Amino acid sequence: MLVSFDRDLxxxxxxxxxxxxxxxxxxxxxxxxxxxxxxxxxxxxxDAALQGVVRDACDAHWRSFLANLGQxxxxxxxxxxxxxxxLVVAQHGYPLPVIFQIYTAxxxxxxxxxTAAVKEATASGVAEADALVHFWTRSSMWFDRSVEMxxxxxxxxxxxxxxxxxxxxxxxxxxxxxxxxxxPREISAGLGGHPVSAYQTAVLLHTDDDTRIADLxxxxxxxxxxxxxxxxxxxxxxxxDLWAWITSSEAPDLTPLNDCAGWxxxxxxxxxxxxxxxxxxxxxxxxxxxLATQRLVLAAERPTxxxxxxxxxxxxxxxxxxxxxxxxxxxxGRLAAPDDQAERLRATLRALLSTxxxxxxxxxLLVHKNTVRYRVERAEELMGRRLGEYATAVDVALRxxxxxxxxxxARGSADPAAT
Numbered sequence: 362m363l364v365s366f367d368r369d370l371x372x373x374x375x376x377x378x379x380x381x382x383x384x385x386x387x388x389x390x391x392x393x394x395x396x397x398x399x400x401x402x403x404x405x406x407x408d409a410a411l412q413g414v415v416r417d418a419c420d421a422h423w424r425s426f427l428a429n430l431g432q433x434x435x436x437x438x439x440x441x442x443x444x445x446x447x448l449v450v451a452q453h454g455y456p457l458p459v460i461f462q463i464y465t466a467x468x469x470x471x472x473x474x475x476t477a478a479v480k481e482a483t484a485s486g487v488a489e490a491d492a493l494v495h496f497w498t499r500s501s502m503w504f505d506r507s508v509e510m511x512x513x514x515x516x517x518x519x520x521x522x523x524x525x526x527x528x529x530x531x532x533x534x535x536x537x538x539x540x541x542x543x544x545p546r547e548i549s550a551g552l553g554g555h556p557v558s559a560y561q562t563a564v565l566l567h568t569d570d571d572t573r574i575a576d577l578x579x580x581x582x583x584x585x586x587x588x589x590x591x592x593x594x595x596x597x598x599x600x601x602d603l604w605a606w607i608t609s610s611e612a613p614d615l616t617p618l619n620d621c622a623g624w625x626x627x628x629x630x631x632x633x634x635x636x637x638x639x640x641x642x643x644x645x646x647x648x649x650x651x652l653a654t655q656r657l658v659l660a661a662e663r664p665t666x667x668x669x670x671x672x673x674x675x676x677x678x679x680x681x682x683x684x685x686x687x688x689x690x691x692x693x694g695r696l697a698a699p700d701d702q703a704e705r706l707r708a709t710l711r712a713l714l715s716t717x718x719x720x721x722x723x724x725x726l727l728v729h730k731n732t733v734r735y736r737v738e739r740a741e742e743l744m745g746r747r748l749g750e751y752a753t754a755v756d757v758a759l760r761x762x763x764x765x766x767x768x769x770x771a772r773g774s775a776d777p778a779a780t
Contacts, residue, residue: 370491371431377478378427390474391419397470402462404455411449415463418443426503435499439510447515451522457515464508471500526553531596534604538645545641555594556608562615563635563647564593564605565655570629577603580621580630587617606644612637618667625666631658634669653677660685661765668764676761685761692751692758695743697766703743707759709736710748714756 380386395416399406405415421442429435450459479492533551536542542551545558564584566577578595585593585607593605607613615634625632633654635647650670657673658664670677676685690697696706712722713733723730741747748755 367491370495373492374431374495378431382424382427387420387423390423391416393474394419394423394467394470398463398466401466402459404450404453404459405463408453411446411453411455414442414445414449418446419467422503422507426499430499435502437503437506439507443507443511444514447511448518451515451518457512460511460515461508464504464511468500468504471504475500527597530594531598534594534596537641538648540645543641548641552594555606557644558640559608559610560612560637560639561644561647562607562609562613562637563644563651564607565633565635565648565651566603566605567631567633567655567659568601568629571601573628573630574601576628576630577601580625580628580632581605583624584618584621584632587621588613588615589617604648606648609637615669618669622665622667630666631655631664632667633658634667636670650674650677657685657765663765665764673760673764675757676764686766689758689761689766692744692754693762694745696740697758697762698743706736706740706743707762709733710740710755711759711763713737713748714752714759 381390395412398415398419399412405412418440421440425438425440429437446463447460450457475493475496479496530552533542533548537548537557542548548557549555564581566580568574568577577597581593581595581603584605585591588607588609590607590609590613593607595603595605597603615637618632618634621632633651635650635652635654637643638646647670654668654670654673654677657676658668693707696703709722709726712725713719716722716725719730719733719737722733726733737748744755746755
């Protein structure tokens with residue numbers, strides 16, 4: 362940046378630079394600016410390491426600024442010492458605004474110093490306005506560029522730390538799941554303090570949309586918030602998946618998670634939830650259950666956005682998707698047909714099995730008892746077997762069919778439970 366200034370101003374600036382570049386003057390200037398920063402930024406005041414880095418940056422900044430001040434063309438580079446400030450801020454876990462606060466406080470102190478110096482300039486025949494404009498133009502650009510580059514360095518360092526921490530957490534998680542890491546205290550330390558001895562509820566998140574991968578961490582935090590619990594442990598195993606563990610002092614009521622189903626569906630995210638269990642064993646078992654549930658959900662013809670292991674536990678015992686389909690067709694026979702009539706009959710059997718009586722099924726379906734009896738007879742004909750003799754097998758087959766083989770009804774189609 363080219364800034365023209367007259368001979369008197371140039372001479373005064375040269376004298377100013379010469380005087381202020383002396384060691385004692387620089388020390389006094391650094392003490393003044395650092396004092397203001399320490400007063401206004403608690404993190405610098407309370408963190409001796411950060412304060413030392415800021416002091417060195419103030420010294421280097423000022424010497425470089427003075428060396429450039431008398432030049433017709435202003436140039437800028439972020440001095441080496443100043444590059445350490447955003448790195449230490451990030452490494453010590455402080456938020457980005459701390460950098461802005463440091464430079465804001467420093468700029469205020471610098472401007473106070475410049476204002477006082479300009480008053481002396483007027484006594485040397487230099488116009489106060491000219492001196493102020495010269496200083497203001499140079500210092501403003503210096504601070505703006507310093508902040509801009511510091512923000513970039515901070516963000517790069519945060520990302521580097523995040524990736525390193527994430528990789529270490531995933532390594533520990535894999536060791537726990539493999540059974541090679543068993544000491545709760547060592548595991549918790551390796552997972553950033555995650556209380557592995559408490560109850561663990563595993564959550565597996567998956568999306569088939571690459572543009573939604575970035576939403577997976579938010580989904581994990583939203584599910585945890587719905588339970589009113591602390592932030593989850595989150596690891597990214599790769600691809601379109603995210604693993605999470607929600608910790609609690611006792612087995613949580615997972616019912617509030619149902620309220621998140623719509624949010625998940627909108628973002629094309631599938632969540633499967635393992636059963637809560639305590640300790641390292643619970644960490645592993647809940648994850649295994651969520652994984653088994655996910656396999657079923659991904660094999661389904663109509664995946665649901667939120668599925669609990671406890672709702673599909675019987676079905677996870679069957680195994681892979683093709684084996685499940687063979688089991689369903691072998692057990693239900695023609696009752697597994699995709700038409701509306703077969704679905705009405707399946708709904709009737711589900712109601713009968715869940716309520717335990719014809720009366721209960723009739724009340725649940727809002728139909729007459731004779732209608733229930735007729736449908737049961739018709740269902741038995743299609744299955745080729747008596748319900749009473751194969752109640753458990755039929756119940757499992759019906760659950761599998763309802764969860765993973767039923768094609769969504771067309772808009773405006775009749776209620777399968779209707780008479």
